[in-house]
Amino acid sequence: xxxxxxxxxxxxxxxxxxxxxxxxxxxxxxxxxxxxxxxxxxxxxxxxxxxxxxxxxxxxxxxxxxxxxxxxxxxxxxxxxxxxxxxxxxxxxxxxxxxxxxxxxxxxxxxxxxxxxxxxxxxxxxxxxxxxxxxxxxxxxxxxxxxxxxxxxxxxxxxxxxxxxxxxxxxxxxxxxxxxxxxxxxxxxxxxxxxxxxxxxxxxxxxxxxxxxxxxxxxxxxxxxxxxxxxxxxxxxxxxxxxxxxxxxxxxxxxxxxxxxxxxxxxxxxxxxxxxxxxxxxxxxxxxxxxxxxxxxxxxxxxxxxxxxxxxxxxxxxxxx
Amino acid sequence: xxxxxxxxxxxxxxxxxxxxxxxxxxxxxxxxxxxxxxxxxxxxxxxxxxxxxxxxxxxxxxxxxxxxxxxxxxxxxxxxxxxxxxxxxxxxxxxxxxxxxxxxxxxxxxxxxxxxxxxxxxxxxxxxxxxxx
Numbered sequence: 269x270x271x272x273x274x275x276x277x278x279x280x281x282x283x284x285x286x287x288x289x290x291x292x293x294x295x296x297x298x299x300x301x302x303x304x305x306x307x308x309x310x311x312x313x314x315x316x317x318x319x320x321x322x323x324x325x326x327x328x329x330x331x332x333x334x335x336x337x338x339x340x341x342x343x344x345x346x347x348x349x350x351x352x353x354x355x356x357x358x359x360x361x362x363x364x365x366x367x368x369x370x371x372x373x374x375x376x377x378x379x380x381x382x383x384x385x386x387x388x389x390x391x392x393x394x395x396x397x398x399x400x401x402x403x404x405x406x407x408x409x410x411x412x413x414x415x416x417x418x419x420x421x422x423x424x425x426x427x428x429x430x431x432x433x434x435x436x437x438x439x440x441x442x443x444x445x446x447x448x449x450x451x452x453x454x455x456x457x458x459x460x461x462x463x464x465x466x467x468x469x470x471x472x473x474x475x476x477x478x479x480x481x482x483x484x485x486x487x488x489x490x491x492x493x494x495x496x497x498x499x500x501x502x503x504x505x506x507x508x509x510x511x512x513x514x515x516x517x518x519x520x521x522x523x524x525x526x527x528x529x530x531x532x533x534x535x536x537x538x539x540x541x542x543x544x545x546x547x548x549x550x551x552x553x554x555x556x557x558x559x560x561x562x563x564x565x566x567x568x569x570x571x572x573x574x575x576x577x578x579x580x581x582x583x584x585x586x587x588x589x
Numbered sequence: 590x591x592x593x594x595x596x597x598x599x600x601x602x603x604x605x606x607x608x609x610x611x612x613x614x615x616x617x618x619x620x621x622x623x624x625x626x627x628x629x630x631x632x633x634x635x636x637x638x639x640x641x642x643x644x645x646x647x648x649x650x651x652x653x654x655x656x657x658x659x660x661x662x663x664x665x666x667x668x669x670x671x672x673x674x675x676x677x678x679x680x681x682x683x684x685x686x687x688x689x690x691x692x693x694x695x696x697x698x699x700x701x702x703x704x705x706x707x708x709x710x711x712x713x714x715x716x717x718x719x720x721x722x
Contacts, residue, residue: 282673285645293593358594359619365640366629373639380643383594383624 273301276405277308281378284405288380291397302397305404310529313409313516314399316428318390318450321416323436324460326367327499328508329413333371335502335509336409346378346407347371348398350391352415353383360384364413378407389423390414393543396427396536409512417450425453426535429528430515432456432508435474437466451477454492456511462496462504471496490518552587553579595623595719596646600637601630602665603657610682611652617708618650618715634661638668641677648715653683658693666697678718682706 275283290298317325317332326349333345349364362381371377380398387393391414402410414424425431433454451457457478459471474494482491493511497504519525561579564570570578599615601608608630615625626644628636641649649669653661662681669677681693682702690701700714 282642285643289596289645353624354619357620358622359624361615361619361625361627363627363629365626369629369636372628373633373636378643379640381626 270301270304273304276305276401284378284401287401288398291401292382292394294394302400305401308404309400310403312403312407313430314428315409315411315512316414316424316431317411317434318414318417318421318424318431319434320439323434323439324499325413325434326364328434328458328460328497329411330368330370331499331502331505332508333377333411335505337376339509344376344407346402346410347413348380348382348395348410349413350382350384350395350415353385378402384415390417390421391423391427396532422450422453426531429519429525430455430512432458434458434460435470436461437464437470452481455490455515456508457492457494458508459494459496460499463498467496488522490515548588549584553583554587557583595648595715596626596644597623597648597650597715598626598628598641598644598646599650599652600628600632600640601652602632602634602637602661603653603655604631605654608652614650614652614682614708614711617712621712634664634668637665638672638674641674642672646677648678648680648718650680650682653681658683658685659689662693662698663696680711
């Protein structure tokens with residue numbers, strides 16, 4: 269165990285912030301520290317918060333953390349807030365803290381903003397690794413807020429034990445609600461901005477979507493509750509905190525907690541393998557060989573599948589031996 | 590392995606009513622490839638330092654228009670020292686009289702920018718800190 273990981277386990281917040289940077293940047297030191305901390309992980313409840321941009325995710329997280337600490341003042345809560353990286357400059361403006369004023373300087377709260385750095389699933393590539401660091405450091409729960417999600421940013425489902433999908437009135441009709449994707453991953457549906465006029469229509473759309481998804485209710489089955497909130501004044505937040513608590517109890521009782529944990533670890537392991545694979549690909553398919561084949565593709569002399577096959581057999585397999 | 594990104598906290602301590610300047614700077618730094626944590630209006634010095642610590646930033650950029658810089662900035666520098674964030678550099682922008690700027694630079698602020706400063710200048714200065722000019 270290094271000094272840095274020891275300091276993290278001792279509750280040193282500066283060391284924690286440093287280690288998160290090392291892990292986020294995928295440095296050797298970070299990878300080693302993470303492996304050293306791995307035994308201390310796995311106890312924390314990971315809660316995902318996702319939904320369209322402007323639905324009120326950050327404001328909801330702000331009140332939810334306040335509410336959790338009101339119910340259990342001894343807890344330490346961490347927030348990972350992911351915002352998109354600019355595809356052009358590689359830079360990012362991470363603005364989720366703006367809505368988290370109430371918890372910004374609470375000693376029981378640790379907030380970390382992450383840029384997505386090119387990842388497309390609504391999270392950054394190393395979000396799970398960062399959550400493991402916070403897990404080892406004793407934060408429970410950890411709340412992960414995704415980038416403003418449209419329909420296919422569902423990666424959070426394989427990373428969180430409980431997923432809150434935040435909706436707001438006026439964002440789309442009931443066909444939007446019926447589409448596959450983000451609605452299907454909800455364990456708890458929050459209808460935020462419930463002081464808006466169209467809230468009844470929005471709730472009806474959500475209800476009919478749920479009725480289609482859960483045609484018959486079996487004993488012991490979890491059906492996502494629909495909860496109305498006004499995150500800017502805290503209305504309905506106590507019910508959301510209660511639902512989060514209930515969902516955690518349900519996961520433990522039904523054995524789904526272990527199932528979700530296994531999914532998380534599998535995603536992590538597969539991700540690391542893919543990354544290794546990608547590195548090899550870059551190493552063994554030499555740039556000039558790639559260019560040569562690519563030139564033929566540009567000239568329409570070689571079709572994409574055939575080109576990929578040729579690069580794989582003639583370059584990758586040959587060079588990696 | 591990823592290249593280390595420069596992380597900058599852009600903060601507005603005090604009671605300023607608008608944050609256009611801070612937003613322009615945030616945007617310019619983003620376009621220069623940096624990761625900017627933007628915290629919005631009316632931050633207390635404690636909030637600024639907590640954010641800098643949790644976000645592990647390399648640079649704190651303060652924007653102050655209200656005239657309260659001579660009480661806010663020394664307080665932030667004091668809290669920064671207490672949090673052992675010695676390697677985090679502080680830049681200051683806003684309406685800062687020359688005499689005050691001199692004092693604050695002596696107290697440890699890295700640079701002070703007045704109205705009309707080009708964003709390119711700020712980007713270059715920050716990059717310069719990391720040998721990426």
